Amino acid sequence: xxxxxxxxxxxxxxxxxxxxxxxxxxxxxxxxxxYTSGNSSVKDETAIGILNSIYYCIKAYSMTKxxxxxxxxxxxxxxxxxxxxxxKDRVKACFIETQALYCGVAAxxxxxxxxxxxxxxxxxxxxxxxxxxxxxxxxxIRCSMDYPLAFDVTGLEGVFYIHQYxxxxxxxxxxxxxxxxxxxxxxxxxxxxxxxxxxxDAPANLFGILFDQQALxxxxxxxxxxxxLWPLQIEGLNEAxxxxxxxxxxxxxxxxDDQMIRAxxxxxxxxxxxxxxxxxxxxxxxxxxxxxxxxxxxxxxEGDDPGQRKIAFQDGERMSDTAFVHLVEGLGQCGSTAEKxxxxxxxxxxxxxxxxxxxxxxxxxxxxxxxFKAMGVRELAVLGKEIxxxxxxxxxxxxxxxxxxxxxxxxxxxxxxxxxxxxxSVDDASRQEIVEFMERLQE
Numbered sequence: 001x002x003x004x005x006x007x008x009x010x011x012x013x014x015x016x017x018x019x020x021x022x023x024x025x026x027x028x029x030x031x032x033x034x035y036t037s038g039n040s041s042v043k044d045e046t047a048i049g050i051l052n053s054i055y056y057c058i059k060a061y062s063m064t065k066x067x068x069x070x071x072x073x074x075x076x077x078x079x080x081x082x083x084x085x086x087x088k089d090r091v092k093a094c095f096i097e098t099q100a101l102y103c104g105v106a107a108x109x110x111x112x113x114x115x116x117x118x119x120x121x122x123x124x125x126x127x128x129x130x131x132x133x134x135x136x137x138x139x140x141i142r143c144s145m146d147y148p149l150a151f152d153v154t155g156l157e158g159v160f161y162i163h164q165y166x167x168x169x170x171x172x173x174x175x176x177x178x179x180x181x182x183x184x185x186x187x188x189x190x191x192x193x194x195x196x197x198x199x200x201d202a203p204a205n206l207f208g209i210l211f212d213q214q215a216l217x218x219x220x221x222x223x224x225x226x227x228x229l230w231p232l233q234i235e236g237l238n239e240a241x242x243x244x245x246x247x248x249x250x251x252x253x254x255x256x257d258d259q260m261i262r263a264x265x266x267x268x269x270x271x272x273x274x275x276x277x278x279x280x281x282x283x284x285x286x287x288x289x290x291x292x293x294x295x296x297x298x299x300x301x302e303g304d305d306p307g308q309r310k311i312a313f314q315d316g317e318r319m320s321d322t323a324f325v326h327l328v329e330g331l332g333q334c335g336s337t338a339e340k341x342x343x344x345x346x347x348x349x350x351x352x353x354x355x356x357x358x359x360x361x362x363x364x365x366x367x368x369x370x371x372f373k374a375m376g377v378r379e380l381a382v383l384g385k386e387i388x389x390x391x392x393x394x395x396x397x398x399x400x401x402x403x404x405x406x407x408x409x410x411x412x413x414x415x416x417x418x419x420x421x422x423x424x425s426v427d428d429a430s431r432q433e434i435v436e437f438m439e440r441l442q443e
Contacts, residue, residue, distance in 0.1 A: 023079060023080040023081070024054070024080055027054060027080055027081060027084060028047070028050065028051055028054060031050050031053075031054060031136065032047060032050060034135075034136075035050060035135075035136050049136070049137050049140070050136050050137070052137075052139050053133075053136055053137050053138045053139050053140075054084055055139075056087075056091070056138050056139035056157060056158060057084050057087035057088045057090075057091055057138055058080065058083050058084050058087050059087065060087040060088070060090045060091045060094075060138075060160070061083045061084075061086050061087035061090060088134070088138070091134060091138050091158070091159060091160075092134055094159050094160060094163055095132065095134060095159045097163065098159055098162055098163040098166060099129055101163065101166045101167070101170070102125055102129070102162075102166055104170070105121070105166055105169060105170050105173065106121055106125075108173065108177070109121055109173075110173060110176055110177065110184075110206070111181065112184060112185075112188065112206060113185075113188065113200050114147070114188070114200050114204060114206060115200060115201040116146040116147040116148070116201070116202075116203040116204070117147045117206065119146060119147075120145055120146055120147035121147075123143075124143040124144055124145055124146070125143070125145075125162070125166075127142070127143040128141060128142065128143045128162055131143070132158075132159065134159075138158050138159070139157040139158045140157075140158060141157070141158060141161060141162065145165065146203055147169075147203065147205075148203050148204070148205050149165065149168050149169065149172065149205060149207075150168075150172060150205050150207050150208050150211075150274075150278055150281075151168065151274075151277065151278075153165050153168065167270075168274070171268070171270060171271045171274045172205075172206070172207035172274075174266075174268070174271055175207055175210070175211065175264075175271065175275070176206050176207060176210055178225055178264045179210055179214075179225045179227065180225065183225065183226075183227045183228070184206075184210065184227075186227065186228070186300075187209060187210060187213050187227045187300055188200060188206075188209070189300075190300025190301070191204065191209055191300060193300075194300060207278075208278070210227065211275075211278060211282070212282060212298060212299075213227045213229070213299060213300060214226070214227060214260060215253065215256050215257065215260070215282060216229060216234075216237070216295070216298060216299050217229055218256035218259055218260060219237055219240075219252060219253070219256050220233040220234070220236065220237050221233070222429070223263070224259060224260055224263035224264070225263070225264075226429070228302055228427070228429045229299050229300065229301050229302065230301060230302050230429060230430070230432075230433040231296070231301050231302075231433075232433050232436055232437065233433070234295055234296045234299055234301060237295050238290075238293050238294075238295050238296075241286075241290040241295065242290070242293065244290065246287050249283070249286060249287055249290060250283050250287075253279060253282065253283055253286060254279065257275060257276070257279050260275075261275065285298065286298070302429065302430065302433075318350045318352055318353055319347070319348070319350070319353050323347075324353065324356065324357075327343070327344075327347050327348075327357070328357070328360050328362045330343060331343060331344075331362045331363070332362060337366055337367050337370045338370070340363070340367055340370075340371070341370055341371055341374045344357070344371065351379070351382055354379075354383075355383075355386075358413070358415035359413055359415065361414070363415070365418075368415060368418035368419075368422070369418070369421075369422055369425070372418070372419060372422040373422075378437060380434050380437075381434050381435075381437035381438045383419060384419065384423070384434060384435070384438045385438050387407075387411060387416050387419060387420070388407075388438065390410075391407070392438065392439065397435055399423075399424065399428075399431065401424075404420060404421070404424050407420050408420050408421075
């Protein structure tokens with residue numbers, strides 16, 4: 001008896017399959033005739049496309065925009081035509097919603113020099129909405145989406161793919177808008193130089209670039225938003241992570257992300273979930289970098305520009321008196337400050353020679369600032385050590401505006417006064433790195 005019932009079920013299932021295939025063939029024929037306005041003959045490629053569109057709409061009947069499939073009630077399952085029409089209505093509703101979502105994203109478009117990002121928002125997405133064929137090729141995307149997200153959209157086609165893409169892009173843009181425009185540009189410039197790009201036309205995810213930099217900045221003890229990192233800070237982070245277990249490093253990163261979420265006052269649970277998901281991805285790269293002591297490979301550092309000329313010094317052989325006089329006379333003949341900086345960088349190698357040059361009164365007001373700006377942190381710290389030697393013994397240096405004149409009263413040479421002005425003119429992070437190097441020299 002049980003064998004008979006089993007055979008009956010198999011026969012019923014086979015019968016439903018044959019009936020379903022027959023209904024699908026009839027529906028495909030109807031869609032082809034509608035596509036050709038009565039002609040039932042089309043290329044195989046076109047017929048396959050129309051068939052895939054039918055399947056797409058049927059699947060859409062039980063699918064959310066996020067790609068999750070909702071199982072329909074089998075007791076009230078409609079036939080293929082009803083399922084197809086209901087699914088097509090759902091695709092149409094998603095299309096309308098996706099258009100509105102795009103308008104919102106486009107209205108708050110970031111002003112950044114990323115070619116793939118701008119082309120995707122300004123050209124590719126409008127092309128999708130203008131060419132989308134809901135009736136016959138609902139599964140197709142007839143545009144090129146070149147801007148990469150932190151997480152690729154997988155398993156979706158057609159308008160459901162575009163909807164999910166825009167949802168993730170909206171979350172990423174919300175995060176990116178938390179940073180000042182000049183900090184974003186500085187970080188992108190670092191990305192361009194590190195990867196030796198002539199222009200920012202390579203596909204690059206801005207969310208990931210800014211998130212990595214901010215997370216490392218927080219691990220270095222900076223605030224938020226603050227994307228500026230200095231070589232000494234990264235050296236300190238390498239030392240701090242050395243010997244830490246993977247769980248300890250993950251805990252440090254989680255705390256940094258908690259601080260980021262609080263600082264930016266994120267409330268959207270989807271955005272917080274997105275950040276946590278990216279945190280897991282970043283943790284693996286951080287663990288790998290920490291194991292090899294090369295955290296600097298993950299960051300963009302202030303002053304880390306191989307194309308920028310720096311005045312580097314070694315405590316070695318001094319210039320001859322004749323060569324020094326020739327240099328001083330030559331500086332007087334230079335037509336611009338840039339020429340003076342270049343000549344100095346090509347000639348001087350000893351700190352004692354540089355101190356003599358500064359005391360030789362061969363530089364003018366603007367020259368001092370340009371020369372100090374061209375120097376490395378080490379060299380600036382060596383000069384500052386001589387100026388602030390006594391002040392450093394008394395405690396941390398103070399950088400209140402009123403303190404500038406107090407420091408300048410104790411100097412012995414004009415260039416030292418210009419040096420103090422320079423330190424007060426740079427940003428806090430730059431000045432702090434110089435001072436920290438001074439303190440190391442004091443030890």
